[in-house]
Amino acid sequence: MSQEKPIYTVSQITSKIKILLESSFDSISVMGEVSNFRTYQSGHWYFSLKDENAQISCVMWRGFNSSAFFIPKDGMKIIVFGRINVYEPRGYYQVEVYYIKPLGVGELQIAFEELKRKLAQEGLFDAKYKKPIPKIPMRIGVVTSKDGAVFYDVLAVIKRRFPVVQVVLAHVSVQGAKAPYEIAEALDLMNEYGEVDVIILCRGGGSIEDLWAFNEEITARAIFRSKIPIVTGIGHEVDFTIADFVADFRAATPTEAAEIVTPDFSEVINFLKNYDELLYKLIEKKLIDWKTRLYNEIRSYSFVMTESLINTKKQSMDFTLFRLNQACDRIVLEKKNKILSIDKVLNLSNHVHTLSKGYTIVRQLSKVVERKNKFISGVETEIEFYDGKVIING
Numbered sequence: 001m002s003q004e005k006p007i008y009t010v011s012q013i014t015s016k017i018k019i020l021l022e023s024s025f026d027s028i029s030v031m032g033e034v035s036n037f038r039t040y041q042s043g044h045w046y047f048s049l050k051d052e053n054a055q056i057s058c059v060m061w062r063g064f065n066s067s068a069f070f071i072p073k074d075g076m077k078i079i080v081f082g083r084i085n086v087y088e089p090r091g092y093y094q095v096e097v098y099y100i101k102p103l104g105v106g107e108l109q110i111a112f113e114e115l116k117r118k119l120a121q122e123g124l125f126d127a128k129y130k131k132p133i134p135k136i137p138m139r140i141g142v143v144t145s146k147d148g149a150v151f152y153d154v155l156a157v158i159k160r161r162f163p164v165v166q167v168v169l170a171h172v173s174v175q176g177a178k179a180p181y182e183i184a185e186a187l188d189l190m191n192e193y194g195e196v197d198v199i200i201l202c203r204g205g206g207s208i209e210d211l212w213a214f215n216e217e218i219t220a221r222a223i224f225r226s227k228i229p230i231v232t233g234i235g236h237e238v239d240f241t242i243a244d245f246v247a248d249f250r251a252a253t254p255t256e257a258a259e260i261v262t263p264d265f266s267e268v269i270n271f272l273k274n275y276d277e278l279l280y281k282l283i284e285k286k287l288i289d290w291k292t293r294l295y296n297e298i299r300s301y302s303f304v305m306t307e308s309l310i311n312t313k314k315q316s317m318d319f320t321l322f323r324l325n326q327a328c329d330r331i332v333l334e335k336k337n338k339i340l341s342i343d344k345v346l347n348l349s350n351h352v353h354t355l356s357k358g359y360t361i362v363r364q365l366s367k368v369v370e371r372k373n374k375f376i377s378g379v380e381t382e383i384e385f386y387d388g389k390v391i392i393n394g
Contacts, residue, residue, distance in 0.1 A: 011088070014091055015088070018086035022083065022086060025083060026083045027082075029080070030056065030095055032049030032055070033050050034048070034049065034077075034078055035049075035050050036048050057095070058082075058094060059085070060096075060097040060100065064097065064099070065177050067099070067177070068176065068177035069175055070215075071177055077103040077104075078100050078107070079103055080100050081099040082099070108208055108209070109208075115220070119242065124221075131248045133229050133248065133249055134261075137198050139168060139196045140165055140167050140197065140198055140199075140261055141167075141193075141198070141199040142167060142170070143199060143202075144171075144172065144174060144200075145172060148203070148204060149204065150204045150254045153258075161262040173213070175203075175211070175213055179213035180219045181218060183214075183219050183222065191226055196228060198229050199229070200257045201230055201231070201232050201243060203234055204254065205235040206235060211235050211241055214244075219242070219243055229249070230247045231257045231261055232257065233258070236253060355385065355386035360385050362384075363382040364379050
């Protein structure tokens with residue numbers, strides 16, 4: 001009777017396979033074409049490597065992929081270094097990747113050209129989207145690493161050329177897989193801050209691998225959506241990155257970028273002096289123009305006619321007042337003469353006036369004796385003269 005073969009549980013057989021594979025392939029290198037690349041919120045990368053006959057799953061944990069200088073893209077040929085890992089819950093094996101590199105520089109160049117063509121078709125390089133660089137910025141943002149010499153070179157140029165300007169630094173990694181994310185976040189934060197007039201995005205020279213963070217799509221789109229103008233100074237004069245094409249202005253070097261965004265302080269002083277003189281001359285000319293215009297307005301027919309009308313009214317008023325005064329004087333004189341005439345009449349009718357001519361008034365019994373036949377003999381008689389009275393007793 002033959003001995004029966006053991007029966008394994010799923011977990012047991014999977015565990016044995018895991019031990020067998022992981023112990024046999026604990027350090028491997030695999031090359032292939034990237035497909036189904038995706039990044040999870042955790043920061044881990046998941047993708048497949050394939051050739052014409054097969055494919056294998058790969059995972060690269062966040063702690064390892066942060067040291068990669070590029071982000072793989074579907075269709076890119078790469079070499080991965082790592083070990084075989086069995087994912088027991090699903091019963092499949094995968095490569096646990098520690099390090100990646102392109103199969104050759106040509107792969108990076110192909111990725112560069114593909115992204116450049118894609119973004120160009122979307123219009124990210126169009127001149128109509130380029131924002132003007134302010135002539136006299138008061139606050140400059142710099143996005144680079146604080147640990148390199150580049151930042152201090154840029155700062156030295158800025159302070160030499162325009163010492164009154166303020167500089168705001170956003171420290172980021174400038175190479176490695178995490179660099180594009182940090183650069184994009186820094187540019188977004190600069191825009192949220194909103195207090196800088198222009199941004200310098202820069203780093204020193206290096207190989208295409210060193211500069212690859214500036215060839216990533218996430219970096220390009222962060223530059224494009226910036227409301228603040230961005231000047232790039234990446235690497236040396238011969239180095240061109242995707243970031244340079246999207247930026248509002250590309251400088252050959254970081255220090256040239258610093259020169260582009262800052263005016264020369266002495267030139268600003270001379271400009272202000274010249275502007276002051278020009279402003280004085282413009283004000284002087286304006287005052288002369290206004291004076292001439294005012295003089296012409298005063299001498300114009302409409303102004304003279306108005307003045308003439310006013311003078312005519314004044315003269316008419318003078319004549320009217322003169323005639324009024326004459327009329328008043330005439331009325332007063334007439335009234336005065338009338339009063340004198342009345343007074344004269346009153347004087348003539350006064351008996352004292354008659355008496356002054358030698359006449360007398362005879363009274364008897366307190367009555368005036370007007371006729372001879374009314375005179376009574378033997379009665380006391382009063383005779384009034386102009387200068388007094390005489391009484392004759394009967």
